[in-house]
Amino acid sequence: MFELLGIPPQVLMGQLLLGLINGSFYAVLSLGLAVIFGLLNIINFSHGAQYMLGAFVAWMLLEYLGINYWWALILVPVIVGATGVVLEKLALRRLYHLDHLYGLLLTFGVALIIQGLFRNYYGISGLPYSIPSQLSGGQNLGFMFLPNYRGWVVVASVVVCFGTWFVIEKTRLGAYLRAATENPTLVGAFGINVPLMIMLTYGFGVALAGFAGVLAAPIYSVNPNMGADLIIVVFAVVVIGGMGSIMGAIVTGFGLGVIEGLTKVFYPAGSAVVIFVIMAIVLMIKPEGLFGRNN
Amino acid sequence: MTETATMTHSPAASGDALLRIEGLQGWYGESHVLHGVDFEVREGEVVTLLGRNGAGKTSTLLAIMGILSKRKGSVTMRGAETIGMEPRHIAKLGIALCPEERGIFSSLNVEENLMLPPKIAEGGLSVERIYELFPNLLERKRSQGTKLSGGEQQMLAIARILRTGAKLLLLDEPTEGLAPVIVQQIGATIRQLKQEGFTIVLVEQNFRFAASVADRHYVVDQGRVVDMIPNAELDANIDKLHAYLGV
Numbered sequence: 112m113f114e115l116l117g118i119p120p121q122v123l124m125g126q127l128l129l130g131l132i133n134g135s136f137y138a139v140l141s142l143g144l145a146v147i148f149g150l151l152n153i154i155n156f157s158h159g160a161q162y163m164l165g166a167f168v169a170w171m172l173l174e175y176l177g178i179n180y181w182w183a184l185i186l187v188p189v190i191v192g193a194t195g196v197v198l199e200k201l202a203l204r205r206l207y208h209l210d211h212l213y214g215l216l217l218t219f220g221v222a223l224i225i226q227g228l229f230r231n232y233y234g235i236s237g238l239p240y241s242i243p244s245q246l247s248g249g250q251n252l253g254f255m256f257l258p259n260y261r262g263w264v265v266v267a268s269v270v271v272c273f274g275t276w277f278v279i280e281k282t283r284l285g286a287y288l289r290a291a292t293e294n295p296t297l298v299g300a301f302g303i304n305v306p307l308m309i310m311l312t313y314g315f316g317v318a319l320a321g322f323a324g325v326l327a328a329p330i331y332s333v334n335p336n337m338g339a340d341l342i343i344v345v346f347a348v349v350v351i352g353g354m355g356s357i358m359g360a361i362v363t364g365f366g367l368g369v370i371e372g373l374t375k376v377f378y379p380a381g382s383a384v385v386i387f388v389i390m391a392i393v394l395m396i397k398p399e400g401l402f403g404r405n406n
Numbered sequence: 407m408t409e410t411a412t413m414t415h416s417p418a419a420s421g422d423a424l425l426r427i428e429g430l431q432g433w434y435g436e437s438h439v440l441h442g443v444d445f446e447v448r449e450g451e452v453v454t455l456l457g458r459n460g461a462g463k464t465s466t467l468l469a470i471m472g473i474l475s476k477r478k479g480s481v482t483m484r485g486a487e488t489i490g491m492e493p494r495h496i497a498k499l500g501i502a503l504c505p506e507e508r509g510i511f512s513s514l515n516v517e518e519n520l521m522l523p524p525k526i527a528e529g530g531l532s533v534e535r536i537y538e539l540f541p542n543l544l545e546r547k548r549s550q551g552t553k554l555s556g557g558e559q560q561m562l563a564i565a566r567i568l569r570t571g572a573k574l575l576l577l578d579e580p581t582e583g584l585a586p587v588i589v590q591q592i593g594a595t596i597r598q599l600k601q602e603g604f605t606i607v608l609v610e611q612n613f614r615f616a617a618s619v620a621d622r623h624y625v626v627d628q629g630r631v632v633d634m635i636p637n638a639e640l641d642a643n644i645d646k647l648h649a650y651l652g653v
Contacts, residue, residue, distance in 0.1 A: 283518075283521070286514055286518045286521070286522055287522070289511065289513040289514055290511045290513070290514060290522055292513070293511050293512065293513060294509055294511065296473055296493075297503075297505060297509045298522075299492070299493045299494050300471050300472075300473060300493045300494070300496075300497055300503050301494075301497055301502070301522065301523035301524065301567075301570070302494045302495075302497030302498050302523065302524055302526050302570075303494060303523075303524060304494055305494070
């Protein structure tokens with residue numbers, strides 16, 4: 112077998128796969144943030160908590176009701192998305208005429224409350240959620256061993272990301288969304304119910320976070336801090352990709368996951384900061400982000 | 407003011423008034439921009455609002471559409487009072503706006519821009535008919551909306567409110583900043599639309615253009631309608647109009 116710069120291919124491939132899996136979560140989460148920011152102009156700081164909520168709801172469904180992973184994959188986004196709809200209707204809606212900062216503060220506060228509640232009831236040690244039996248085991252690819260579940264995470268994320276991209280960029284519903292992002296007043300004057308669209312868009316963005324939470328439950332431990340740790344990186348991903356850019360969020364999400372993985376191979380000490388270094392460089396060279404529109 | 411006068415006046419005119427505006431006041435935030443606008447538009451008419459910059463012409467159109475932050479008075483469409491309604495409900499009564507800044511969406515291509523406003527009633531123009539009126543738009547239907555020339559963007563902004571079934575079109579300075587040949591084309595389009603049965607309220611700075619398309623002209627000054635001149639009597643009133651417009 113060949114070696115690259117003295118690195119055995121198993122190690123390289125293993126880290127690439129880990130990077131791709133992290134990248135899947137970055138992509139799904141930053142996609143939700145980008146969709147929400149695009150239409151609502153709100154930086155959804157509770158996104159990490161909503162991702163954690165997704166994992167916990169999946170765990171609760173299994174623990175208390177015996178509902179399995181596959182049903183959770185459908186039910187959890189609906190449940191978590193519905194909590195988003197309620198949050199939008201009761202609170203966020205009142206902030207649209209104010210500065211972005213108020214939305215950020217409100218969602219940050221909500222995140223602290225949700226995380227606090229779960230810490231109080233479930234502690235911070237983490238709860239187990241097992242991989243569904245259909246996806247246990249793995250494939251020997253010759254150069255590496257690929258656990259089935261991890262392959263599934265990547266595939267499911269890619270499908271959800273590109274499905275979302277397709278709906279937003281290629282359908283009539285997406286055209287409404289894009290138009291309302293640019294000029295909600297005019298879209299409203301055409302007879303379209305913009306407040307309803309905003310509510311459902313927030314719900315959808317939050318549902319994506321919930322979906323990512325279900326995907327994460329079997330591989331990361333289900334604990335109240337899981338979102339808080341991840342979301343900081345995801346914000347960096349969104350900044351690099353460009354706020355509000357759908358394709359930008361997806362491509363940068365997967366790409367940065369892979370770059371992070373490679374950094375672990377070639378310069379392990381740098382892997383924790385590489386994304387932030389890239390963010391700083393991008394902000395200096397192209398402040399609107401790699402895929403951001405210049406306006 | 408003269409409520410009795412208005413009341414005795416109303417029944418006679420209400421038979422054919424599509425849009426009736428009485429004592430309309432409007433605000434942008436704290437700033438009071440309309441101070442009692444009164445006018446009416448009959449079905450099938452082309453009416454212009456003439457006046458200086460800042461007289462309140464655009465604000466009047468926005469107020470009809472319900473877009474100002476606050477409005478008072480009365481705006482009725484086919485007798486239905488709209489003063490407390492949201493813009494999206496007003497749109498469903500058959501009123502459509504072509505805004506001054508054109509409002510072409512940059513993230514939508516030409517066809518998506520054209521198809522964006524939902525149908526609110528039967529009787530709008532078919533897409534084929536629209537492309538017949540504006541062949542440029544068909545050629546460029548896959549282009550990004552804001553990549554069109556100024557004239558084409560104006561055509562698109564008018565075109566997209568024709569297929570929704572709205573019968574009252576509010577056109578805000580459709581000729582602004584366009585070359586004379588395009589202005590002529592837009593004039594021809596407006597006369598064509600009148601023939602097809604649309605009712606049009608047109609805001610204009612260019613009163614020569616206004617005279618070429620309109621039945622009547624309302625003069626707006628300091629947030630009020632101060633005069634009405636039928637197009638046929640425009641020549642006789644030209645000095646008065648010059649005084650209003652300050653030209």
